[in-house]
Amino acid sequence: MNDLLVEAHGVQKAFNGVRALEDGRLSLRRGSVHALCGGNGAGKSTFLSIVMGIAQRDAGEILFKGRSVNFQSPAEALANRIAIITQELSPIPGMTVAENLYLGREPRRAGVLVRFNALVRKAQDLLDRLGFPVNARARMSSLSLAQIQLVEIAKAFSHDCDVMIMDEPTSAIGERETEVLFNAIRNLTAQGAGIVYVSHRLSEIFQIADDYTVFRDGRYVDSGRIADIDRAYLVSTIVGRKLNVAEKTRRPVGEPVLESTKLSRAAEFKDISLTVHRGEILGVYGLMGAGRSEYLNCVYGLTRPDSGEVRLKGRVLPAGQPRKAIQAGLSLVTEDRKETGLVLSASVRDNISFSAYRRLSRLAFINRRKVRTLVQSMIERMQIKTGSASLPVSSMSGGNQQKVVLARCFSTDPSCLLCDEPTRGIDEGAKREVYRLLDDFVSKGGAAIVVSSEAQEILDVSDRIAIFKSGQLVSLIDGHTTTQEDLLHLAS
């Protein structure tokens, strides 16, 4: 019996005549986890969506269990026991979790009647079995981003499959949930299934993967056993050059920039008093649902606090007015770029400039030269991979979309930057670049709050770390002396 579940080679795909994928290659062994690695825009998602039948290839061959296949729709792939967790989450907001999970496969009576009780029971069983804290009766629209991602994961697991494709399944969830996911993955591989795993969190790859394949600029460049390589090798293969990791240094800390006093919002967070100073990065760590995102959103003015206030450079910020917050010097990288960060149908140029247009115009007339300069410099600084600044953001790879959000936030010259999972889906090379930008930014007198679910990231960037638990600030520790173990311990 063939030990290979999937063999693909020479897979090509062009969008409007431009190659997104030139040579996609991958061999997935039965019972293994195969990490597909590559920088943003390397063609990973494109390749995987072809395997799944979401997109059609232009050339190349894909063998599934030794048989040549060319799926025309995801339904066909599913019927062949291949499932996927796509990078872009796309829930059906008006329906319940249970309905989303078993859409198209509802337990039925007489072939057409949905057995709702059985459906909910089945869904809740699945979620409980996986250890995901989600209510099967809840509407998708009431879930947090993290919960939506858990539902998507559960959905993939609900299919009996031999191959499971996971395109950045952990980008929105915390380490605890990641651990739960890994256990489920191990169960699956133990039964002989193969998993294609994509993540820009390289530590995950070394934790779970058996094999790896690297794409760069749409081409296969390398593959092998994880056991045979180290992190530095993987990074340099992905990026195509050596990366030197900058040492974190202590910067001189100045006067307070942003202060929140006793900020509270019912059912979200309570009595949060925090101060960030010039030259400082404050990390915020916590488990999923700890209320970190809600806190940042409220500070920025996307929601109004029930009590408490926020001061920027000593002046009270008007509640609930992001526009005023931006004018005062605040900027927010939101957690969910698709929902609240980007206008997908608008161009890269517009998306980078939306917040800055006011600054780049006179009497409402946009100074196109200034815009071009800004956009060009942002594209270079963030290493945004795009054909043209006029293209809609929706045509970009996930990581590149995230970089556009960052670019927009830097474009207003803020004095204080709020970042919620700023490197979500960003590749290792660009991540370093983002850290360097942040470092640069605070070194020049800025201040930043960074929320991240990656303990390593928090440790890499923070001068001080605030730990949230169930909506409360439980401790505030020094970021230069803390270890990963300390963090996890304090947060749980």
Added chain:
Amino acid sequence: KTIRIGAAVYGLKGEFMQMWTNALKAHPAVKDGTVQITVFDGNYDALTQGNQFDTMITQKYDAIIFVPIDKAAGAAAVAKAAAANIPVIGSNTRVSGDKLTSYVGSDDVVAGRMEAEAIVKAIGGKGNVVIIEGPIGQSAQIDRSKGIQEALSKTPDVKVLEHKTANWSRAESLGLVENWLTGHPGQINAIIAENDDMALGAIQALKSKGIDPKKVPVAGIDGIVDGISAVKRGEMTTFFQDSQAQAQGAMDVALRAVLGASYKPRSDIWAAYGEKMPWGDGTAKSYTVPWTQVVPANAEEILKRIPKSH
């Protein structure tokens, strides 16, 4: 006790029905409070009118004056009211069947015939005409088209170049006639419009194409204010549809049906028409209000007969 009479009219968006309504409200019996009148706007929809009949029957109105959007569809509503012993007097537009207590109106077939004849005469019995029709399927359109057809069928030298609806609309007619004038340059000798609004649109079209409207005879129907002004300027002729006679005549006949033989008509229209439209004892099945052609000579006098509000 005040008498409650409902007037269900097909629609209040056009000027003619507005005049009709004003005349109804100016009836002496309404002014002195003998009658309480409620006007229902049928919004050009047979179902809406049917619904309004239901409401009037439920509320036990004493009589109904009915201007239907459609002859055939109106019959059902009338039958229902008749079954509830509510007299229904038709006005302006006929209803099929024989359930109407009486009908006071003008004959649209006659109007169509008269305006076509006037146009034929104006072009010396020879030439090309275009016809602008009302909304297809509406009674006034059907009857007026029929009358026009009848008249033109007798004059083989008059050729109909185009005919099409402009839905009683001045703006629509304007565009339509502009295009016709382009498509038949110098060939359109006269324009027959089934109402004044469309005739006025046609005159505008002539002007916008740089044609002197006096050179191309235009005929309309209704005698609305703008139409009569245009007649005075010598730009068209029209056929005055006496809204006052239709509305107040119907009111008198309705009151006769409610109050009995002792009732004597109170509107001055009966005196004005005299033998041309005799009251009799107020129980005739049908009263036909004659048409009057409006020409520059009588324009001023007819303008005075247009019912104003208040």
Added chain:
Amino acid sequence: MNTQTTSLNAPVAQSRAAHMREIYRRYGIVAVLIVLCIVLSFSNPYFLTLGNIADILRQTAINGILAVGMTYVVLTAGIDLSVGSILALAGIISGSLVTGGHPHSAIVGIGAGLAVGAAVGAVNGLLVARLSIPPFVATLGMLSAARGLTFIYNDGMPVTDLPDSYLWIGTGAIAGVPVPVIVFALVVAVFWFILRYTTYGRYIYAVGGNAKSAKTSGISTRKIIFSVYALGGLLAGLAGIILAARTTSALPQAGMSYELDAIAAVVIGGTSLTGGSGSLGGTVVGALLIGVINNGLNLLGVSSYYQQVVKGVIIVGAVLLDASRKKQ
């Protein structure tokens, strides 16, 4: 452990709150309707009579039936502007079959009317689902084309002298309840059941909520979209038959601009024009609200011009009250 408990409890609490909100959301407009009825019953002694209630229901039936079909369409994020024209075409073809020299039975006429409606709806469905024409354009084209065909079919003349057996569906009554009301109720019951309890119904929500996800889940979004237009056409055909029977003749100009009232009922009832959320119950309440407004304004003898102003204000006001309740 503590966190675990909170996070496990939270969803339930959330769900209960969400449930209450859901009830408000769905039934807030009911409160508005009830308040309106109370006001009207104090303003006019006839309002709450049995006869008037029958009037309201009868008057709501046609728009209600159209609005049921429209709800399906709107739930898939579509729109159907052609229902008024389909109504007229189905009415006149159906009517022509039961009259004239060799009249067919009422059953045949009604069957043909329904078939015509469904067929024209199916063309809409093909244009939208298969040829990817935006629903607004496809059904606007049909609004015009089907109306033209209606005029062509009988040369612009109405079909009159419909036989009594046919008229029964518009004017008859069973145990005092008008037949159109019974038909409306049946339509609501069947379509509500389908929407709520069958996979097809759930897929309609799925397609409207997120067509991409629905497709990824193996749902044939095309078939679903096609079918809602066909069903919408079928119901428009039914409405056309009832309307012809009520007015005792099939008119070529019947149903003009009925699409606006049907869409209004759907939207007032809380269904979102962007698809994926809403309910048939809301639509029924929306249609009743429109019916009550029209009836009430006529009962009170509000003059036509003021009626339009008042009607506009009430529609906006009703949705506003509904929206403000939702916010609470």
Added chain:
Amino acid sequence: MNTQTTSLNAPVAQSRAAHMREIYRRYGIVAVLIVLCIVLSFSNPYFLTLGNIADILRQTAINGILAVGMTYVVLTAGIDLSVGSILALAGIISGSLVTGGHPHSAIVGIGAGLAVGAAVGAVNGLLVARLSIPPFVATLGMLSAARGLTFIYNDGMPVTDLPDSYLWIGTGAIAGVPVPVIVFALVVAVFWFILRYTTYGRYIYAVGGNAKSAKTSGISTRKIIFSVYALGGLLAGLAGIILAARTTSALPQAGMSYELDAIAAVVIGGTSLTGGSGSLGGTVVGALLIGVINNGLNLLGVSSYYQQVVKGVIIVGAVLLDASRKKQ
């Protein structure tokens, strides 16, 4: 280094291809329009005459002006059903000021008409932006209410005898070009410029594309939404003035169901009803296409009945051709 080069070259190539696609996407409907014009010019010798072209432009001006405002509204994912009623109300108030016992100058009348349009549009804007009423409901209410006010204002009668100075805006010409066409061209130029080159224009796209993201980016979504309805009202007022001047009287029933043609022009022009994407150029082409269809059908003498069928088929066909070109 090699890799570096490819990735630097690729964008350029991509950009050029994307650019071509963009041109197709935007101007595919132009090809349809051109083909239609060629067919018509072979079918009728007068079609391509200067006089007829002036006719088409003049006849397109009113719908075109409405469609420009509608484009802004639709780009924010809204809809404005009330433009026809606003047109009539503005026309009649404006007209009443320049006639009667103490007539004001045409300038005052025109200013007042524009102000009325903008004010009614602003009410729409408030309902949608501030009170969160769905645009369909808010403007449907206004469709009814503003029409009622129009009839109330002058007791259902038209305002006649408008002075020549006023009529000029509808019937005059400058260097042979009709004034309505000039006004239309100016409106298009100004609104196109705003949409393309000002912050406000870009914000309209942002709000329609994703209101939440726009808000996060510091855009005052409410103000933008409010303003597009106010501007839409202003343009409807302008259209009302021109229409009154063109028909030499301000009619209370003017502009009925004009909203459908305006929305059709927008959608045929490729602007998505879900907001965020589209262009004013497309709308102008869409409006011209509708104008050419009407003109052509009149020129060819297609009968009333068939005209509607043909019009429906052409509208759908045009969008279909456009869509299939996009797919290639």
